[in-house]
Amino acid sequence: MTxxxxxxxxxxxWELTESFLIRNDLQGIPVKIGMELYYREGPSIIEKLRKNNHTIFLDLKLHDIxxxxxxxxxxxxxxEVDMVNVHALGGSEMIHYAKEGLISGNSTNHPKLIAVTVVTSMDNRQLxxxxxxxxxxxxxxxxxxxLAKENGADGVVCSVHExxxxxxxxxxxxxxxxxxxRLHQTNTDDQKRIATPIYARENGADYLVIGRSVTNAKNPRLAYDQAVKEWGK
Incomplete structure (x- = not known):
C-alpha cells in the first residue's frame, strides 16, 4: 500500500530532510526528490536515502535536445532510483533518446521513464x-x-482527472x-488540478505524490497514515 x-x-x-524523516518516523517510505534538494545536495542525497531503504522518484523533468x-x-x-522523468513536450525523439540513455546506463535495472504531460499548476486558460x-x-x-508510450516511456505524470x-x-x-x-481540509496551495487519495484510487492512478498535506501537517506521520488509509490499495 505505502x-x-x-x-x-x-x-x-539534507539536514532538514533527515531531521524531518527521523522526527516523524518516516524512514523507509517512498520519496520524491525534486530540483531544489537535488541541485543543492547532488547525487549524495540519493545515496543517503537509498541506505535508509527509501524508494526514490527523481523528479528533475528533463527537457532539452x-x-x-x-x-x-x-x-x-x-x-538506481525507481523513476525519473522528462517533459513530454520535448517531443518523440527526446523521449526515445531518454529511454536509450537509461538502458545504456543500466541495462539490467534501469529506472522507469515517466513523461510529464501538463503540470498540475496549469489550467486551460494558461495553456x-x-x-x-x-x-x-x-x-x-x-x-x-x-506520444510518450509510443516512444518508450513507462508512464506519465498527469493529474488524477486524466x-x-x-x-x-x-x-x-x-x-x-x-x-x-490533498487530504481533506488541506490547502490547495499553487496547484489547480488536485484530488484526494480516494478520488485517485477510483480514477486509475497507480502512484500518488503527496507533499504539503503531509510535510506542513501538525502531525506528519498521522497525515501520511491517513493518506495510506484513504488510498487503500
Missing part, C-alpha cells in the same frame, strides 16, 4: 492564452500520454503518476 505513495521532500537541505537528455539519463540511470496551445487541456494531456482516460487509451500497464494529492 509503496504507491511518494512523499515529496521539498526541503532545501535529445542527445543532451540521453547523456544525462545515462548518468542518472546509474543512481490557451499564455502558451498559445489551442484546445482542451485534457485532450492535450491524453495526446502527450500516447488518469482514467489515459488508462483506457494506453492500457492498464502504462503507469499514471499523480501529483496534486
Amino acid at each position: 509503496e504507491s505513495i511518494y512523499l515529496a521532500l521539498d526541503f532545501p537541505s 535529445p542527445t543532451t537528455v540521453m547523456r544525462a539519463m545515462k548518468i542518472l540511470s546509474s543512481l 490557451n492564452k499564455e502558451l498559445l496551445i489551442p484546445g482542451d487541456l485534457t485532450n492535450m494531456t491524453i495526446h502527450l500520454a500516447g 488518469a482514467k482516460q489515459i488508462k483506457e487509451d494506453c492500457g492498464d500497464l502504462f503507469l499514471t503518476v499523480t501529483p496534486g494529492i
Whole structure:
C-alpha cells in the first residue's frame, strides 16, 4: 500500500530532510526528490536515502535536445532510483533518446521513464492564452500520454482527472503518476488540478505524490497514515 505513495521532500537541505524523516518516523517510505534538494545536495542525497531503504522518484523533468537528455539519463540511470522523468513536450525523439540513455546506463535495472504531460499548476486558460496551445487541456494531456508510450516511456505524470482516460487509451500497464494529492481540509496551495487519495484510487492512478498535506501537517506521520488509509490499495 505505502509503496504507491511518494512523499515529496521539498526541503532545501539534507539536514532538514533527515531531521524531518527521523522526527516523524518516516524512514523507509517512498520519496520524491525534486530540483531544489537535488541541485543543492547532488547525487549524495540519493545515496543517503537509498541506505535508509527509501524508494526514490527523481523528479528533475528533463527537457532539452535529445542527445543532451540521453547523456544525462545515462548518468542518472546509474543512481538506481525507481523513476525519473522528462517533459513530454520535448517531443518523440527526446523521449526515445531518454529511454536509450537509461538502458545504456543500466541495462539490467534501469529506472522507469515517466513523461510529464501538463503540470498540475496549469489550467486551460494558461495553456490557451499564455502558451498559445489551442484546445482542451485534457485532450492535450491524453495526446502527450500516447506520444510518450509510443516512444518508450513507462508512464506519465498527469493529474488524477486524466488518469482514467489515459488508462483506457494506453492500457492498464502504462503507469499514471499523480501529483496534486490533498487530504481533506488541506490547502490547495499553487496547484489547480488536485484530488484526494480516494478520488485517485477510483480514477486509475497507480502512484500518488503527496507533499504539503503531509510535510506542513501538525502531525506528519498521522497525515501520511491517513493518506495510506484513504488510498487503500
